[in-house]
Amino acid sequence: MVTELRQAGIRAEVDLGNPKNFGNQMKYADKRQSPVVVIEGGDEKDRGVVQIKDMVLGAQLAQEASHDEWKERKNQYEVKRSDLVQEVRNILDRTN
Numbered sequence: 001m002v003t004e005l006r007q008a009g010i011r012a013e014v015d016l017g018n019p020k021n022f023g024n025q026m027k028y029a030d031k032r033q034s035p036v037v038v039i040e041g042g043d044e045k046d047r048g049v050v051q052i053k054d055m056v057l058g059a060q061l062a063q064e065a066s067h068d069e070w071k072e073r074k075n076q077y078e079v080k081r082s083d084l085v086q087e088v089r090n091i092l093d094r095t096n
Contacts, residue, residue, distance in 0.1 A: 001038060001050070001084060008085045010092065029055060035095050036088050040081075048081045052088070056095045 005012035017025040029037045039051035058075035079087045 010088055036091050049078050050081055050084055052077055052079055054091050
């Protein structure tokens with residue numbers, strides 16, 4: 001995935017981290033001010049999908065939205081693996 005994103009001109013890195021402490025990986029992404037996180041576990045891989053987490057939208061929602069609004073406007077969602085580059089590009093275009 002990282003190679004595919006880089007070939008599309010999108011800066012990307014991989015953090016394999018400790019799979020038992022996924023929260024630390026998310027904290028790392030937040031600390032690096034990553035606008036997007038792509039998540040692919042075994043279940044996602046088997047189904048040909050990835051989870052996309054829009055970190056910018058998540059931060060905005062945490063500051064501005066009520067709990068109900070936050071639940072409605074999901075900043076993490078699933079997309080087909082084949083749509084990965086376009087979906088990341090859409091988020092980057094919106095946040096830049």
